[in-house]
Amino acid sequence: MNALARTETPILAGPSQTRRQAARDDRDSARLLPGLLLAAGIAAPAFALRHLPGLSSFSPMIIAIVLGIAFHNLVGTPAAARPGVAFSMRKVLRFAIILLGLQLTASQVAEVGATGIAIIAAALVATFTFTVRLGRLIGVDQKLAELIAAGTSICGASAVIATNMVTKAPDEDVAYAVACVTVFGSIAMFVYPLLPGLLQLGPHAYGLWAGASIHEIAQVVAASFQDGQQAGEFGTVAKLTRVMMLAPVVIALGVAARQRAKSSRAAQSSPAAPMPWFVLGFVAMVGINSLIDIPAEAKAWIVSLTTFLLTMALAAMGLETDIRKLRAKGLRPLFLGLAAFLFIATFSLMLVKLLG
Template sequence: MSHEVQAPSQCQPSSGGEVDGRSRSRASGTAAGVGLCVIGAAVAMGIGRLVPTINPMLIAIVLGALVANLVSVPGWIRPGLDFSSKRLLRVGVALLGLQLMFSDVVGLGWGVIAVVVAIVVLGIVGTMYAGKLLGLSWTQRVLIACGFSICGAAAVAAADGVVDAREEELLTAVALVVVFGTLMIPTIPLLADLLGLSERQAGMWAGGSIHEVAQVVASGGIVGGGALAVATVVKLARVLMLAPVMAYLGARQRRDASGRGKVNSTQPPLVPMFVLGFLGCVALRSSGLLPGAVIEHAKLVQTALLTAAMFALGVGVRVSLLRSVGPRPFVLAAVSTVWVAVVALLGVWIVT
């Protein structure tokens, strides 16, 4: 009798040791994964200093993809990669708000603001419809639509934080943003010249149609200084649309969860915390309370966080994965790129 009672108690320390061991193992994996992303971000930012025309976030995605396809990345560091691609990215997106002032957007004029809203709304609707015709999943369509209509890889990852897409869908959308957005850098200046657009018109078109902020800066710089200033502000106005779009997606996810009878389960927030953080940072910058030095340091931190997150996402981009998804996401990316560019160009012609 005594032996039967003592046996379970003798096993208990072993079970606790196993739990502690797993916790230590996960903590080690998180630390190692984050450390790898920090190193990748440092390398990318170093290359970015040497080649200022290339944004470190884009470099980080490419470096991460190279690491994933040339080196065997151990699976035990996955918790750190996940932490970097989600937690660090959301903080970085929130801090991105410190680079934008409401007055900059209002200064564009209500006509241009209406065009920006139309670009984002029509871009998302058109991409979603085209993706449905191609037979792609709703989540894959959402990621591509947000990335190509709002602000590139950051919007893709932000949307994933709300709709919880599959990993291969997230990584495919990020890779497509890099490929098609990079192709747009020389294409917009070339077409603007052929169409006889002024510098201001070309800048508005670049800011309204190209995916990443960095890609917009590169393209606007090709056109000229006047175009670069307009392109950057128009693009940041598109970034501001991240908040209402994520709020809409959050509301839809809550409604769908309720419709499936999951009222008592954990539902996604109506407005994700990082979106509220983004709006709070925009308001803080607009208040004029922050000194220039703080804004510059915050920009460095924001770039570092987003670069580390992009490296983590890049590590998941494997050639075998892109082959396995088939051609349909690539077709949708091409359609979305052309569609957003056409809507933006029509908007430029209307307001100028």
Template structure:
């Protein structure tokens, strides 16, 4: 009599794997509503950019976030996903930003302009910290503003937060100030450049050296013309490249301060010292190195650029959700004064450098 061969029984899944799978599924379910909202707003911001190319998707997203926060009561179910977008997604976007930088393009600016970029970042941070201390602003808040205004806006604010573990209100305040003052620079830079007789290329160099966000620089360069846009973006990306060494310096100083203060200070991080350089900044540097080797196909670079914009737009919306108008009454006028002074210092150093080198 024919007897079928018995089908081998599948070994039962280990209980540890089943528990991990359930936890992962629960985590995804918790994050999904908020992430879906952030993704929808990022898509809307990109659509607006297609219709109005001079309008930044990042700016659109953060403005939508601010408006939503101050006009609509959001359900609590959205909060975990929004918080996830404000940090991990923002950091992933910064990593992908590295694929937009080619070290050779920056070196092609010439040694004079490279020195100017270093002077902008170092001078801007130093002056902002000194002015902030004179105004009586807390050390963390003035450091967030200094790096955000001197390097690369919200990305730099996020990088500093990864080292010093700032309060949420301080981070949101710094990002909001970057948006406000950087947006004011969009019409002002071309206007002032025309008044003082800068050529379009000189105006582009100045925009790249003085404006806070990459998207804001692109908006200005677009109004000045193709040649100005090219140099503006390269100079701005040179400032972005300063993110890694500045974070290394801040991380080293922070570790020394905590070590000197003793175990009580280190205990605020569960006994751990802060990272010398946040992992996502290391990822950013790795992406810069890979792109500079010339091994990344143009299609991959273009796709990464779109992904980076989507991630950063979602993160900007999430950060905008944290901006309450009542917060500005609470923090007072001092951060606005510091932001204005920092903008003037950075723009002044950049203009002086462009006029000397040019």
């Protein structure tokens, strides 16, 4: 009889468990809503502000993190919003990075050619390695150095926040790294168009150089199209190819973090760094976009949605950033960002001149 009761109990409790789970889901959704609305409420004006004179060259992601930092330090992030803000920085970000894969196809990568891909990959690896090692030499925290390295060598703010899913650096480190890649990427955006004639670079070579070395996609587009349509189109494709390399870099960093955690005595009581499976989703979306012809209208909508979700994630990052902690970092990370920018610019130019 007791055995029968034990076997029947889970069956009888099923509907009750379902109702309790539904109630918990409702409570979780209600807890997330204030933070999600706040992050979206900052992301929306960031899109609008980029249409103002002087701000059109900045991505809405950059504007959003500035607005988020200003709100947090002048007004204060409400306690009720914190769960939704944290959700935006993690779950929303992962989903946006997966959708980012729909902006690239295998055929676009093929247009760059084997030599172009080799130049982009070599510049990325060399810059990342140089930045991390220089950071160690000048006393910059390893996690912050890795974020600056990722943002400089791959794709600016998007790479910084994607890399942080593995490095787990403080939000102030993320904000500092985003600031570095924004400042020096913006300098490149204005300086690069002055150099093709001086450096004797044709449209193809200049586009490849811009795509292989400038930080943000928007900055590459702005700089490369200054030298004409051909340079602009090739620079954009080269940059998207560089974005594709986000996947192996983040996976490699995840594996390295797991190995460090396993070998550390302090990590015995804490879980190892998670494998960034969302990056595999990014690769899967590239494959889908390569095999399926997505209508232009749908693709434009997806691109806008992806940018908005990334902007929400950066707004959430700003809402967790304390300026006092940023100041405490000092000028050494800024110097590291400058050195990384100069390295990728000169190293990639050398490769373009020799091989491109």
